[in-house]
Every structure is written in structure tokens, then in C-alpha cells.
Amino acid sequence: MYQVLVNWLRKIHGYEITGQWHLEQVCDDGDYHHLYCDLTIKKLDSPHLEALLELLATTSIPKLEGYFEQVFKYEEQLHP
Numbered sequence: 001m002y003q004v005l006v007n008w009l010r011k012i013h014g015y016e017i018t019g020q021w022h023l024e025q026v027c028d029d030g031d032y033h034h035l036y037c038d039l040t041i042k043k044l045d046s047p048h049l050e051a052l053l054e055l056l057a058t059t060s061i062p063k064l065e066g067y068f069e070q071v072f073k074y075e076e077q078l079h080p
Contacts, residue, residue, distance in 0.1 A: 001055060002039060009041060015050065016042050037074050 002019045009015040018040045024032050039053040054071055056064070 005039065005041070014044055016044050018042075037071075 002017065005017045010017055019038065037052050038055040039051075040049050041051040041053070042049045052071065052074055054067055054074075056067055059067070
């Protein structure tokens with residue numbers, strides 16, 4: 001997936017694609033946790049992300065809901 005996006009969006013449209021974007025967050029337990037979103041997409045001349053992708057092949061509904069909630073936590077960190 002990463003290579004397809006690089007070949008398409010970076011080479012043709014000038015976007016920057018980053019795999020495994022690292023974030024740190026203080027969670028409900030009060031400790032720092034390291035979080036990793038799968039792919040980020042941004043324009044080279046912009047400080048802000050255009051898109052954040054969390055990839056998932058298959059899972060249960062409760063785990064899917066957890067991933068869904070996690071994306072909002074990523075957004076809070078990337079756009080405070």
C-alpha cells in the first residue's frame with residue numbers, strides 16, 4: 001500500500017507519504033504511551049496533514065470501534 005501511494009501521490013502529485021508515524025500520548029492511566037498510525041499524507045509545502053490512514057484487514061467489531069476512536073486521538077495530537 002505504501003509503495004502504491006508513493007508511486008502515485010508523491011511522484012505524480014507531489015505529496016509526502018510517511019509510514020509508521022510516531023506519536024506519544026498521556027492516556028487514562030496517566031502514563032505516556034507510544035502510538036503509531038500506519039500512513040500519513042501531506043503536501044510538501046504544507047505543515048498540516050491531508051490524510052491519516054489506519055490500515056486494518058479484518059477484526060472484530062469491538063476492536064474496530066477501538067481503532068475508530070484511536071483515529072480521533074491522533075487527530076487531537078496532530079491538530080491541537
